Amino acid sequence: MSGAAGNWSSLASLPGMDDSEFERWASLLEKRTGVVVPLKRKAFLVTSVRGRMRETGHARFEDYLLDLQRVPEGAIEWTTLVDRLTVHETHFFRHPPSFDLIARDWLPALAAEPSRSALHAWSVGCSSGEEAYTLAMVLDQHLAARGGKSYFGVTATDVSLPALAAGRAGLYPRQKLDEIPEAYRTAYCEVLDADSFRVRDSLRKRVGFAQFNLLDAVGASMKRLDLIFCQNVLIYFARERRRDLLATLANLLKPGGLLVLGSGEVTQFAHAKLARVDNRNVLAFRRTS
Numbered sequence: 001m002s003g004a005a006g007n008w009s010s011l012a013s014l015p016g017m018d019d020s021e022f023e024r025w026a027s028l029l030e031k032r033t034g035v036v037v038p039l040k041r042k043a044f045l046v047t048s049v050r051g052r053m054r055e056t057g058h059a060r061f062e063d064y065l066l067d068l069q070r071v072p073e074g075a076i077e078w079t080t081l082v083d084r085l086t087v088h089e090t091h092f093f094r095h096p097p098s099f100d101l102i103a104r105d106w107l108p109a110l111a112a113e114p115s116r117s118a119l120h121a122w123s124v125g126c127s128s129g130e131e132a133y134t135l136a137m138v139l140d141q142h143l144a145a146r147g148g149k150s151y152f153g154v155t156a157t158d159v160s161l162p163a164l165a166a167g168r169a170g171l172y173p174r175q176k177l178d179e180i181p182e183a184y185r186t187a188y189c190e191v192l193d194a195d196s197f198r199v200r201d202s203l204r205k206r207v208g209f210a211q212f213n214l215l216d217a218v219g220a221s222m223k224r225l226d227l228i229f230c231q232n233v234l235i236y237f238a239r240e241r242r243r244d245l246l247a248t249l250a251n252l253l254k255p256g257g258l259l260v261l262g263s264g265e266v267t268q269f270a271h272a273k274l275a276r277v278d279n280r281n282v283l284a285f286r287r288t289s
């Protein structure tokens with residue numbers, strides 16, 4: 001990075017950002033990740049960018065923006081900044097009805113298809129891994145209850161490298177154990193000390209973490225999946241982009257596969273090969289053919 005441009009006195013009072021400058025930053029973020037930051041969240045964007053500029057030693061937004069856009073040097077700094085500009089809140093079993101649907105309706109329906117010996121799930125925008133591990137717990141427990149030898153794997157992807165590193169470690173604050181129902185807690189979590197617990201290795205090896213920008217899924221040739229879980233990600237995207245991405249996700253499902261979205265995140269979505277699952281608490285679609 002060329003931009004250790006500022007001295008300490010200018011860094012102490014970083015400038016304000018006018019609305020047209022804000023538009024430049026917001027549109028860079030939208031173009032590269034799909035995430036929309038509306039003007040009413042300008043303070044969040046400015047605080048996040050300024051915070052990072054203090055660390056990199058940039059005194060002017062323009063210099064920092066120029067450095068970020070340098071090819072290829074800006075790419076590493078971009079991965080750090082994007083982590084600050086995106087929301088990573090997540091929980092184990094965040095939306096219980098969605099996991100109940102998988103366990104009680106979808107998996108038993110698949111049992112009627114003996115040809116399906118392996119299940120591949122994708123946690124899209126997995127943040128620090130709680131959603132991906134929840135899927136793995138539910139799949140492991142309910143496939144085992146079904147008997148037979150079904151293999152499963154969960155691919156967990158995100159743009160944020162720090163979030164992915166946390167997911168890979170599978171190490172969480174002890175309070176988060178309260179998010180996990182007792183039956184799963186004992187089977188899949190190992191308390192390490194008064195402050196932390198870890199997801200057991202046997203489950204961790206079922207979950208693979210990888211950096212992947214959801215926008216790159218459009219037009220990419222990818223392996224088809226049985227289950228795509230995409231909650232609290234599209235909500236940050238523009239409406240038109242959501243529709244394109246949903247069509248892409250629909251095309252990535254195998255027949256009989258399930259697409260689970262966040263309730264209320266998408267309205268009026270329809271796809272020729274998807275049928276809405278009849279459950280008023282969950283927004284999910286089953287691929288028909």
Ligand SMILES: C[S@@+](CC[C@H](N)C(=O)[O-])C[C@H]1O[C@@H](n2cnc3c(N)ncnc32)[C@H](O)[C@@H]1O
Nearest residue numbers: 033086087090125127158159160213214231232
């Ligand atoms: C609020 S978290 C949701 C985590 C989890 N899905 C849940 O519902 O608990 C949103 C995640 O989406 C990720 N994200 C945002 N834009 C993305 C993109 N274009 N591609 C992949 N991940 C993205 C963010 O980095 C963040 O970790």
